[in-house]
Amino acid sequence: MVSCLTKTDWIWRMKSSLMHLIPPVSRDRIISHFPKWYTPEACLQFKDHFHALVRSACQQRNTGTVGLKISKVVVVGDLYVGKTSLINRFCKDIFDRDYKATIGVDFEIERFEIAGVPYNLQIWDTAGQEKFKCIASAYYRGAEVIITVFDLADIQTLEHTKQWLEDALRENEPGSSFIFLVGTKKDLVSGAACERTELDAIRFANEMQAEYWSVSAKTGENVKEFFSRVAALAFEQSMLKELEKSNGRMAQIGAGNLIKIEGNSLETPESNSQASLNCC
Numbered sequence: 679m680v681s682c683l684t685k686t687d688w689i690w691r692m693k694s695s696l697m698h699l700i701p702p703v704s705r706d707r708i709i710s711h712f713p714k715w716y717t718p719e720a721c722l723q724f725k726d727h728f729h730a731l732v733r734s735a736c737q738q739r740n741t742g743t744v745g746l747k748i749s750k751v752v753v754v755g756d757l758y759v760g761k762t763s764l765i766n767r768f769c770k771d772i773f774d775r776d777y778k779a780t781i782g783v784d785f786e787i788e789r790f791e792i793a794g795v796p797y798n799l800q801i802w803d804t805a806g807q808e809k810f811k812c813i814a815s816a817y818y819r820g821a822e823v824i825i826t827v828f829d830l831a832d833i834q835t836l837e838h839t840k841q842w843l844e845d846a847l848r849e850n851e852p853g854s855s856f857i858f859l860v861g862t863k864k865d866l867v868s869g870a871a872c873e874r875t876e877l878d879a880i881r882f883a884n885e886m887q888a889e890y891w892s893v894s895a896k897t898g899e900n901v902k903e904f905f906s907r908v909a910a911l912a913f914e915q916s917m918l919k920e921l922e923k924s925n926g927r928m929a930q931i932g933a934g935n936l937i938k939i940e941g942n943s944l945e946t947p948e949s950n951s952q953a954s955l956n957c958c
């Protein structure tokens with residue numbers, strides 16, 4: 679018998695059957711509106727909504743393999759700046775005052791539901807110590823997001839972020855990763871000193887084409903907001919890439935059964951058929 683399933687139907691069925699095996703994501707990992715930036719002075723995208731094509735594809739359940747995908751996030755920066763603490767606060771909601779150096783690399787997987795679609799971030803924690811740098815750098819490849827971290831209470835660590843970013847970018851295709859600059863330990867700084875450091879950091883972020891955030895792993899300030907922003911930007915990028923791939927393409931599946939992916943899936947009233955996927 680010849681199957682009439684489109685690829686979209688097939689992927690949706692597969693996702694639905696997997697859903698029964700996986701518990702629902704926690705409420706604070708559900709993102710329905712585009713999360714806001716930290717400061718408009720160093721922000722990757724100004725917008726309040728997901729791209730019209732992404733919204734439309736999510737509503738029509740035409741999300742390809744995105745719901746099954748894991749996006750890679752790499753966290754880099756000097757030793758002791760608080761990379762592990764930042765990840766632990768977000769993923770486990772814990773904070774440890776004692777310092778334990780990361781040896782090589784470690785990772786966490788965080789599940790989200792964005793615009794109704796399951797989505798995963800694989801967050802790589804890398805060692806800041808020089809002696810582990812060559813192990814850690816082997817894991818930079820394929821990063822959809824690069825987070826460069828510095829300590830707001832130690833200005834030297836900000837100066838080193840450009841080198842960390844350069845090393846991470848060397849392992850990735852130009853323009854393929856979102857870049858964030860994150861100042862940690864916000865609870866330790868205040869007043870004029872904090873404002874001065876933030877101004878310097880914003881200047882660095884602009885030079886690095888990065889979005890800037892200040893956070894505290896100790897108090898949790900801005901940590902969820904920051905990772906929600908990371909997840910939303912990475913998700914939207916994945917969706918747009920997926921839609922670009924599938925637009926009007928004919929896919930050969932199995933023993934030659936030809937399955938057509940809906941050719942006008944990229945057309946929405948807002949987009950017209952000429953819409954540029956890269957334009958948000």
Ligand SMILES: Nc1nc2c(ncn2[C@@H]2O[C@H](COP(=O)(O)OP(=O)(O)OP(=O)(O)O)[C@@H](O)[C@H]2O)c(=O)[nH]1
Pocket residue numbers: 755756757758759760761762763764774775776777778779780781804805806807862863864865866893894895896897
């Ligand atoms: N007050 C305060 N201390 C923090 C914060 N984040 C981290 N720390 C402390 O800073 C020290 C270093 O934190 P880590 O998260 O281990 O630093 P790291 O960047 O992962 O260090 P490496 O693994 O060596 O690269 C620890 O003692 C943490 O408790 C924060 O937001 N506020």
